[in-house]
Amino acid sequence: MEPLIVSWLRDRYPLSDRLCVGIGDDAAILDLTDAPRAVITTDMLMDGIDFEVDRCGPHRVGRKALAVNLSDLAAMAARPVSALVSLALPRSADLDFVKSLYLAMDRLAEEFGITISGGDTNCWDQPLVVSVTAIGHVTACGPLLRSGARPGDVIVVTGEFGGSILGHHFDFQPRVAEVLQLHREFELHAGLDVSDGLSLDLARLAEASGCGAEIDLDLVPIAPAARTLGNQDGESALQHALSDGEDFELILAVPPDSARRMLREQPLGVPLTRIGTFVTGSGLTQHRGAGPRTPLIPRGYLHGSDG
């Protein structure tokens, strides 16, 4: 089936100013002369771990596989350019299955103005594995790293948290346009995208920056899905918001003056919320309003473990 897939893909992804040599040769050639600093990220999704293709279908898998990579580029404040897609297909997959997977990615690629420039397709007697590598470039504002937060910076988040397993983990919007706009209009010190849980990823950002973080639990924006899930499993909606994975929202470290203006102006279609402050020291601290401060043990999804 591979020649069929390759010829179908070659028709779908023609050459452009950016893509000098595309699908069908041994490797792709991208023109990055206007953007000399490339940002590269890769993410592998596996049937049975990240999705169940029998239940969700190849379309949602394709979209998610590209979207998680775009979210990582957003976390770096990089503008997406291209992606490479590698598939390990179960032998039961036919051309329609592959097309459905690609068409979903295609729609997202078009929305974000990127080309699919290559990849690899193999078949095996095991479940579907999709690996996408995305390439972006740093804008004139520079990259956004995890290590730039300073004590006194405000913790600002996009969107809402928790309960993504009920559907959001498939249909989330990578915050690319949002971060590029914020980076242009406001001073940002650090950022990341929440893939493994708000508290766990916040702890990682604080650690990378060599500081601590205080979070006001009353301010955490809780997704309706977190409440739905909490009603089902008895855990609090707040706990879901703090520890569920795959929200794919951004945590940003914003200096106070910039944060005040950003929160007042609310320049995005998605809400921006202050949930706390980066502080000297290490680890996470929780409180409610003016209430007492206690340690917050970060919880979330730990890859490769049962945690």
Ligand SMILES: [Mg+2]
């Ligand atoms: Mg990330």
